[in-house]
Amino acid sequence: MNDEINYQNNPLHGLSLKKLLMEIVDHYGFELLFAYLNINCFNNNPSIDSAVKFLKKTDWAREKVEAFYLYQFKGLPRASDEQFELPPRDRIVPPSQTPGAPAELSLEDAERLREKRTRKAALHDQEKSHRAAPVKRTSNHLNNSASDSDPWAKWKK
Numbered sequence: 270m271n272d273e274i275n276y277q278n279n280p281l282h283g284l285s286l287k288k289l290l291m292e293i294v295d296h297y298g299f300e301l302l303f304a305y306l307n308i309n310c311f312n313n314n315p316s317i318d319s320a321v322k323f324l325k326k327t328d329w330a331r332e333k334v335e336a337f338y339l340y341q342f343k344g345l346p347r348a349s350d351e352q353f354e355l356p357p358r359d360r361i362v363p364p365s366q367t368p369g370a371p372a373e374l375s376l377e378d379a380e381r382l383r384e385k386r387t388r389k390a391a392l393h394d395q396e397k398s399h400r401a402a403p404v405k406r407t408s409n410h411l412n413n414s415a416s417d418s419d420p421w422a423k424w425k426k
Contacts, residue, residue, distance in 0.1 A: 278362040280343045281335055287321050289335070293342050296371055304379035305341070306333055332356050344369030 281289070293302065294317060303311035308330050310323040324331040335357035339345050345366055347353070352360045 278364055278366070279358070279360060280339060280345070280362075280368050281358045286324055286331065287317060289338055290317050290320055290324075293334075293338055296342065297374060301374055301376065301379065302334075302337075304376050305374065305382070306330075306337060307383070308333065328356075341372045341374065344372060 299311045299315040302308075303315075308323075310320045310330070324334060339357055339360075340347065345362065345368060348360055
């Protein structure tokens with residue numbers, strides 16, 4: 270019973286995806302949404318109806334937009350680690366947290382955020398490649414150099 274009351278405190282409770290999009294597009298516009306979320310439905314021939322159609326089919330994109338709505342547009346504090354694992358519509362918002370004013374966003378801030386994410390991803394990839402063990406070839410029938418240069422050599426007759 271208590272969880273149900275907290276769930277109803279979630280600004281997404283009872284809000285349709287179309288209404289959500291209309292609110293954030295009216296406030297921020299498609300260009301800023303694309304800059305922050307990097308979802309092509311906000312860049313290539315954007316419209317509310319086409320974005321709704323795409324987001325209904327694509328869970329990861331819908332969750333990204335819903336999280337943007339909660340934490341940028343409604344100004345809620347970041348969810349706990351446990352709640353962050355849940356989709357935005359399933360998160361329980363404590364009664365002490367109330368929606369605030371939309372965040373002031375700019376294309377310059379979006380570009381800085383994108384650069385930061387790119388650096389972080391590159392660092393993650395670099396660390397991942399250092400941890401990976403080198404692959405060792407154990408195939409006995411591919412010992413000559415001609416077959417090493419031709420990956421299809423073992424299937425040729």
